[in-house]
Amino acid sequence: MATDLLTPTDSLWDASRGVFNVLLDQQPAAIALPESAAEVAAVVTGAIADGKRVSAQRTGHSAAPLGSLADTVLIRTAGLTGVEIDVENAGARVGAGVLWGEVVPEASEQGLAALHGSTRTVCIAGYSLGGGVSFYGRKHGLACNRVTAIELVDADGEQLRVDAENEPELFWALRGGGGSFGVVTALEFELLELPEIYAGALFFPAERASEVLHAWHEWTAGVPEEMTSVGRLMNFPPIPEIPEPFRGQSFAVIEAIYCGDPAAGEELVAPLRELGPTMDTVAAVPPAGIEDLHMDPPEPSPYAGTSMLTGEPPAAAIEAMLDAVGPGSDSHLIVAELRHCGGALSRAPHGAGALAVLPGSFLAFAVGIVPDPALMAPTRGWLGAFDDALEPYGAGNYLNFCDDPTDLGTAFPAETVAKLREVKDRYDPENVFHSNHPVSG
Ligand SMILES: Cc1cc2nc3c(=O)[nH]c(=O)nc-3n(C[C@H](O)[C@H](O)[C@H](O)COP(=O)(O)OP(=O)(O)OC[C@H]3O[C@@H](n4cnc5c(N)ncnc54)[C@H](O)[C@@H]3O)c2cc1C
Numbered sequence: 001m002a003t004d005l006l007t008p009t010d011s012l013w014d015a016s017r018g019v020f021n022v023l024l025d026q027q028p029a030a031i032a033l034p035e036s037a038a039e040v041a042a043v044v045t046g047a048i049a050d051g052k053r054v055s056a057q058r059t060g061h062s063a064a065p066l067g068s069l070a071d072t073v074l075i076r077t078a079g080l081t082g083v084e085i086d087v088e089n090a091g092a093r094v095g096a097g098v099l100w101g102e103v104v105p106e107a108s109e110q111g112l113a114a115l116h117g118s119t120r121t122v123c124i125a126g127y128s129l130g131g132g133v134s135f136y137g138r139k140h141g142l143a144c145n146r147v148t149a150i151e152l153v154d155a156d157g158e159q160l161r162v163d164a165e166n167e168p169e170l171f172w173a174l175r176g177g178g179g180s181f182g183v184v185t186a187l188e189f190e191l192l193e194l195p196e197i198y199a200g201a202l203f204f205p206a207e208r209a210s211e212v213l214h215a216w217h218e219w220t221a222g223v224p225e226e227m228t229s230v231g232r233l234m235n236f237p238p239i240p241e242i243p244e245p246f247r248g249q250s251f252a253v254i255e256a257i258y259c260g261d262p263a264a265g266e267e268l269v270a271p272l273r274e275l276g277p278t279m280d281t282v283a284a285v286p287p288a289g290i291e292d293l294h295m296d297p298p299e300p301s302p303y304a305g306t307s308m309l310t311g312e313p314p315a316a317a318i319e320a321m322l323d324a325v326g327p328g329s330d331s332h333l334i335v336a337e338l339r340h341c342g343g344a345l346s347r348a349p350h351g352a353g354a355l356a357v358l359p360g361s362f363l364a365f366a367v368g369i370v371p372d373p374a375l376m377a378p379t380r381g382w383l384g385a386f387d388d389a390l391e392p393y394g395a396g397n398y399l400n401f402c403d404d405p406t407d408l409g410t411a412f413p414a415e416t417v418a419k420l421r422e423v424k425d426r427y428d429p430e431n432v433f434h435s436n437h438p439v440s441g
Contacts, residue, residue, distance in 0.1 A: 003039045003043055005030035005032055005043075005046075005073065006031040006032070012033075019057075019059075019060025019061075019300070020063065020301075021063065021303055022302050023302045024063050024064060026069060027069060028069035029052055029069065029070060029072055030052070030074070031075075033076055035080070035081075036079075036080075037186070040153045040185055042157075043075055044075075044153050046073075047432075048155070048430075050073075051071075052073045053432055054434065055069060055075065055433070055434040056075045056433075057075070057126075058078060058097050058125060059099070059121060061126065062130070062400065062436045063436070064403040065403060066434065066436050075183055077095075077125065077183075079097060080095040080097040081097055081098065082094065083095075083098055083103055083106065085110060085112070085191070090191045090192065091148065091189065091191060092189055094124055094187055095185070095186055096124075096184045096186055097125075099123050100121075100127070105288045105291070107191055107287065108286045108288035108289075109286075111195035112192065112193060112287070113136065113192045113259070115136055115137065115140060115141075115142075115143035116134055116143075119291075119292075119294060119298070120291050120292070124189075125184050126179070127143065127400065128189065129175075129184065130144075130176065130400035131143070131355040131398060131400050133339070133341070133358060135228045135257040135259075135293075136228065136259045137228065137344065138226070138340065138341065138343030138344060139225045140192060140344055142176070142345060142357075144176045145176075145349050145351075145353055145355075146189050147174075147175055147187055147189045147353070148163060148164075149162065149163040149171075149187070149188040150162050150171065150188075151185045151186040151187075152181070152182035152183055153182055153183045154182045154427055155182065155429075159185070162174065164351060169426070170182075170427055171353070172353050172354055173353075173354050173420055173424070173439075175352070175355065176353045177353070177355070177420045178439065179433065179435035179436065180420075180438055181423065182433060194287055195286065195287075196287075197259050197286075197287055197290065198256075198258040198262040198282065198284050198285075199255075199265075199289065201253055202275075202279070202280050202281075203252075203278055203279035203280075204251060205250075205252070206235075206249075208275075209233055209252035209326050209327055210326070212252040213321075215271075215272070216229065216272065217313075217315065218315075219271060223268060224268075225344060226258055226259050226260035226265075227265070227340075228257045228258075228340055229339075229340050230338065230340065231253075232255065232335060232336070233251075233252060233331075233337070234251045234295075235331070235332055236249055237332075237334065245279075250327070254272055256268075256272065256282055257290060262284035266284075269282055281293075302371055303370060304379050305366060305368070305383070305401075306365070306366050306383040306403075307364060307365040307402060308387065308390060308391070308395075309358065309395040309397060309398055310360050310362045311360055312361045313338070313393045317389070317392075320389035321338070321386065324385035324386050324389040325385060325389075329382075332378070333367060333382050334367055334369055335365070336365075336366040337364070337365050338363070338364050339365065340361070340362060341358055342361045345357065345358040346358065346360075346361075354419070358398060359395045359396045360395030361395075363398060364386070365401060368382060368383065397410040398411065402437065406437060411437075417439075420439045423439075424440055
């Protein structure tokens with residue numbers, strides 16, 4: 001039975017408790033691998049009867065902030081499968097275990113794009129419950145605000161379908177408020193009619209980072225909302241998993257994604273091209289063409305990261321970031337980046353969920369690979385230097401990017417936090433659901 005719980009003596013135990021950051025050692029009370037909403041309901045009911053809490057997890061991409069799971073039944077959702085794409089109405093319905101990589105190529109073949117994340121291995125459910133910042137976000141907003149219906153099992157073990165008309169407050173809370181309210185079993189969301197985009201990356205030698213990132217930063221001030229870009233410092237480790245010509249090399253990288261007419265995208269990218277990149281992959285591609293653009297590691301890895309939202313940073317902020325982790329700093333972080341946000345991400349759409357907007361103009365993120373425990377201290381040092389450089393321009397946090405327990409007040413206005421807690425008290429008064437970023441005070 002898929003509702004039988006795994007315990008530490010089961011042969012599947014270790015494979016079932018693994019997460020994306022292999023430095024984490026997740027030890028729940030028990031693990032369930034349900035394959036249907038009815039099985040999820042049975043697991044939730046059984047866990048409550050047994051005095052346990054319940055946590056839903058697919059990839060474990062955001063396992064770090066969960067803390068101890070000693071009193072928690074962990075529901076791994078990979079068995080909640082199923083993808084239906086409604087081409088005529090530009091929408092999709094997916095099981096809660098579905099990853100973006102299972103939707104983006106199929107949608108793309110039909111001339112449709114999704115507000116997906118930077119890597120195919122992110123699960124649509126966790127991503128959307130936490131907000132969802134895609135490369136189309138400046139034009140089309142947060143993914144959570146394109147979700148049209150959610151099916152979940154609540155703290156009574158009941159299966160609910162929530163949308164703008166049914167349980168509207170719960171529907172509001174789920175869209176950006178995270179996994180504190182139940183176990184989601186399926187989601188429905190809008191797709192974009194977008195057969196072609198103009199996108200790719202420009203690579204420059206790391207020594208040119210100052211010139212390139214300043215030029216990119218100035219350029220972002222004048223681009224339309226169809227254009228999203230990322231300014232990055234990258235140090236590829238000298239390991240066999242990294243292909244040539246990247247292995248062991250350092251670059252300043254600009255990623256550009258234009259979701260309008262490709263000819264207009266080409267014109268907009270021209271000033272960046274004039275800087276003379278050594279590699280240039282920017283081209284007209286179908287939406288599936290950017291699935292690996294961001295070069296996120298496809299497999300679980302040992303890592304430590306940090307992130308923050310910033311306001312409109314002055315040139316001095318770019319300089320401070322370069323001093324902290326740029327060429328000459330000795331930083332081995334694989335990535336230190338600023339992702340251009342703003343636009344539709346900073347305007348609340350009609351009927352928005354709990355995460356109505358993403359404050360700030362840029363999403364800063366840095367990550368280091370830690371294959372050896374001795375590298376943790378220097379990696380923490382570089383991450384701290386990155387934070388210190390950008391802190392004066394900080395504008396709050398985006399919880400999907402936060403690997404540490406984070407004060408909700410840094411991610412939402414005070415009235416939103418209060419409303420999320422009211423919804424939590426109403427739908428889960430006993431605090432059964434244990435989320436990575438809990439809503440309870
Ligand atoms: C390599 C990488 C790239 C990323 N790129 C982006 C990006 O471009 N844009 C962006 O916005 N984010 C991005 N993220 C962050 C990502 O959105 C979060 O880590 C998100 O939480 C992942 O969801 P998950 O379900 O895959 O992770 P999990 O760790 O499995 O789940 C995270 C949390 O989501 C909730 N949850 C998941 N499934 C359910 C469910 N069925 N029911 C109830 N709650 C549930 C739970 O609270 C859980 O603790 C990236 C992360 C990584 C590691």
